[in-house]
Amino acid sequence: MRTRAPFSTAPCLVARCVRGLEPALAAEILRNGLGTITRLGHREVHFSAQHSALEATDLRTADDVFVLAARMPDPGPSKTDLNTALTDLAAQADLRHAPTITGVEVSASFLGRRNYNRHDAEDAVGSALASRLNVPYHSRRNGSAPPPAYSGWRLTLDGTHATLLLRIADHPLHRRAYKRHTIPGTLHPPVAAAMAHLAEIDPGHIVLDPCCGAGTLLIEAAHLQPAARYRGFDAAQASLQAARANAKGLKGLPRVDLRRADAGALPLKDASIDRVISNPPWGTQVNPSGLLARDPARLWSELRRVLAPKGIAVVLIPDPGALTSAFKNGLTAVHLQQVRVSGTHSHLTQLRPR
Template sequence: MEIVAKTFAGLEDLLAAEIEVAGGKKIKKIKRGVTFEGNDECLYRCMLSLRTVLRLLIPVFKFKAHTEKDLYFKAKKLPWEEYMELDQTFSIDCISNSSVFTHSKFAGLRVKDALCDRFRSRNDDKRPDVNVRNPDLPINVHINELDVTILLDVAGFSLHQRGYRKKDHMAPLNEALAAGIILLSGWDKKTDLLDPMCGSGTILIEAAMIAQNFPPRLFVKSFAIEKWDNFDKQLWVAVKKQLKMEIEPSFVKFKGFDISKKAVSMTEFSARDMMLDDRIEVENVDFFEAENNWDSGFIISNPPYGERLKEDDIIGLYKEIGNTFKKSYSGFQAWILSSNFEAFKFIGLKPSKKIPLKNAALDVKLQKYEMYSGSKKASKQVD
């Protein structure tokens, strides 16, 4: 079957590589995503194990529509009953990039009306209900000019969710983006890893899972596909079992610092939830005062971007990050993610790599700094 996988801009290559490992064929990169072919086994593997994916969608109908009316009549002719029963619920999410269908919400409503009217005409005026929160059949409508594609969302929720973030944190990093920056950094899964401003611990938890080849959605329950007629429960259980067998032992140390007590307790809570609390050590301490007792290591972090800080404070913060790297972290390499490109300059070390990315609509950059032992200089700047 054809499958569409969506991700953040800049993570397409990583996602394609992950899909290849999961057994996907005919992999093609598209804007913010990848299309590929795979059987049920491959799909189930992707659902449980892809780290950088946000949505997995299966295209079921494709047609051309020239007007709103045309969209309605063509959508009404589609055999929706092959995908859902009258007593099941559905939702419709429409994205339109078209000069004809300029209001995606309205186009989505036309498809919803068409689906309901088809059921009504065949079931004594009865129709399935809409459920936007937890639908049995989450339907996506993509319109590109006149081309309409109807896709089914196999999860019904964004796949960045792994189930470990139970409590709110002020500025958590999206889990798929966190996994993406760890993979982009080229971290070898063996070097001890520090996030000196760890917040709710997303980077540490994602890294600990990567180190063990631990499938990020192993503990997630109730994917929409589990309620579909053609869901192969036996195969699902077999794929889960196989993925569990592929988990590898890891002896890497993970450490996090944060000045916020609440953040530290959140990291501890999530680490416990993922059974990673014996691997991840967190300290409620100011990074600039924390003692470093590692000779070398890898740092990946996203410091505050500055939304809640005054300009002087954010400049001071990034200056202090650079000073602390130079003073106490020689022999380390650090990867810093930020949307504050001005503040980056105050780190005072030349980045040896700059990777532009998107955090939803926000432009961000991942920058690499190398603190060579015996030298305060970082490597040559690369633009």
């Protein structure tokens, strides 16, 4: 991950994430010794950098990481007060840790009803920042992409605070370099990374994704534990082509074995798999095919069959009710957490054989 030098240390960093992954992100920050957690918020974790802020760009469960530049009370829902408040916010921004800035672009989000849209907020603080720095401002209002050299700023209004953040890296962390090919229903990489952490993969483990899609889960798991062995199956040739293209050329990582197969009749021996990680086709974005189209419960019976006695399966499900078939097929859930994926609520579940 290339960064905009000279970021070295920062008084406070803010990592943004998918809703529901805040605890997983905080755990990754602590596990990697990156700093001390100072606040957990809506889709964000605040922490003081232990060493170099550059180390935070290696976070796998984060969508993005920023320096905290300024914070003040939320200006509220009225558009009348917006420009004055956000001009003051830009004036308060601490730029001591900022690199050379050639231009400004801002992405904003807010909670609650407002008498303005996000573009109004972006333009108010962005124009004030650009004026203060004497550089151009790029508005997102017309949908055009900003010039690549422009610094990325993030504005959040959560009903209590207005917070202004400056991105550390030159692009959001969730944009993985390997993910050049995508398919419908492809998994968000930070969610895949959280699932890989939840799977507790050890060196030597054989890790399976029976519905591998574009390979995101297996590739994220390989980044986490390169000393394991990875196998992926999918019934769709287009998915396998995307997965092979994404996995190709991953230096320093194990080869991912990708083959065509039906997840309802896996070509594997009983109790031969240590870990399963999967985002099955539940019919929301991608419809099941093959044997699963006729009997979705076959997925759970196959997972139970191939899992070793001490195995773990981490599966993304649409709702807890989907676990009924898993329980009937000899699996028990030991962890369940809600996340928001592609605008809908889903659940990460860790299952073990009974």
